[in-house]
Amino acid sequence: MSRLTNYLFLGVILTTIALPLAVQAYDVNTLKLAYSEQNQPRIYDAKIEAIKAATISAQTSGRIINIHFDVNDLVPQGASLLEITNKEQGAGFAGAEAELAKAEALNTEAQAQYARYKALFPKGAISKGAMDEATAKAKSSKQAVSAAQAQLIQAKESLNYTVVSAPFSGRMTQRFVEQGETISYGQALFSGYDTQHLRAVFQVPQQDIAQLQQQAQVAIQLPNGNEITSGDINVYQFADPLTHQHQVRVNLNAADIEDIIVGQWIKVTVAFPSRKSLVVPLSAIHQVSDLTSVYRVSNDKIVLNQVRIGRIDTKTNTAEVLSGLMEGDEIVIDAGRYLINSSATKAQE
Structure with missing residues (x-):
């Protein structure tokens, strides 16, 4: 009916x-x-999708000991999603700290010897060969400290990777692992999207493209009956090879998306002459x-x-x-x- x-x-x-x-x-x-x-407005069926969405993968290997969020949870930015065993990474970090301490000690000794030789060399108390050797040792020990510092940073990052954090605030849509599983580098862990950045996506025929490009804003009919407007319109300059239609994306304002859910169908109204x-x-x-x-x-x-x-x-x-x-x-x-x-x-x- x-x-x-x-x-x-x-x-x-x-x-x-x-x-x-x-x-x-x-x-x-x-x-x-x-x-x-x-x-004569034209009404198009549009689908809500997220502008920012991501799949988080493991950046180190280990066994999952804790999972803090599940599918459909709202996750704040920086929150810990899961924890992985960190004994191996912790040992690597401790070893890197020891190597840095050793390099700094050798560098201190080399720099002190170079300073003494530099003061005695003009007096003829130090040979040219000994001075060159002290200079080379001072430079190499200084570079060794830089290399040890880099190794420490790498070890610290590897240790940090045992706690997987949310890159942005949003809603979790998929969880690919369970507590107790052993994961490897590059394995997918979670998927989610940013709830504060959404857009409406719809298809339009070729004859409507020129009119859409002239629009300052379009009206969006929400499922709850409310109407909002948006002027952030992106019309694709190429057509889909199968449907021969152009895709249009309309970004929504953060203040207007409280009652909008990703995946919903809505109506987009475009004014025509x-x-x-x-x-x-x-x-x-x-x-x-x-x-x-x-x-x-x-x-x-x-x-x-x-x-x-x-x-x-x-x-x-x-x-x-x-x-x-x-x-x-x-x-x-x-x-x-x-x-x-x-x-x-x-x-x-």
């Missing part, structure tokens, strides 16, 4: 669908149709099953006239007539009231 049933009276089609106006014992309010300028068309009030439309019609005045009778309805404006309670009526036609404004009254008149006769 069409959505017009929310507004229309559903009745039974009369056996006699043409009644003389003269026999009516009640007033019939009618409307004479005329063309008027009507906005207005055109002249015939509109009728929703109360004038009579619908039974697939038959949509209005009661039209024809000479001295009222006849049931089938019509094809286009866009429905729920704000003004009107509908665009695509076919079945012409300018100058006169129709009954309240089809439901007319149907009830005409049925009562027939019963009295």
Whole structure:
């Protein structure tokens, strides 16, 4: 059943669908149709998706000892997602610290010897060979300290990798591991998306691209009935090879996405140039099953006239007539009231 049933009276089609106006014992309010300028928005089905989404993988190996979050949990940025055994990484870190301490001690000795030789060399107390050896030793020991520091940083990072943290705040969508499993480098652990950065994605035909590129903003109808707008519109400059349609992405404002869920279907309304068309009030439309019609005045009778309805404006309670009526036609404004009254008149006769 069409959505017009929310507004229309559903009745039974009369056996006699043409009644003389003269026999009516009640007033019939009618409307004479005329063309008027009507906005012609295009409505597209769009899907909500995340702008930022990621799959977190292991950066070291070990056995999982703790998992702190599960699928559908909201995770704050930097929160610990899981912990891996760290004995091997801890031993590597301790060894790197020892190597750095050793390198710094040797460097201190080498720098002190170089300073003494440098002071004695001009006096002739130190040979040229000994001075060159002290210089080379001072430089190499200094570089050894830098290398040890780099090894310590690497070992510390490896130890930090045993605690997997959330790269951004968001909602977890998948968990690929269980507590107690042994994981290896590069293995997928979790997937999730950032709940504060969402967009609506939809497809448009080629003939609508030029109009979309001129839009300053589009209206988005949310599932809860609210309407928001966005001016962050990205129209793809290439078409899909299979559907030959262009994809459009509309980024949503963070303040407007509290009631929006990734994966939801929504409606995106794009304003197009207005055109002249015939509109009728929703109360004038009579619908039974697939038959949509209005009661039209024809000479001295009222006849049931089938019509094809286009866009429905729920704000003004009107509908665009695509076919079945012409300018100058006169129709009954309240089809439901007319149907009830005409049925009562027939019963009295």
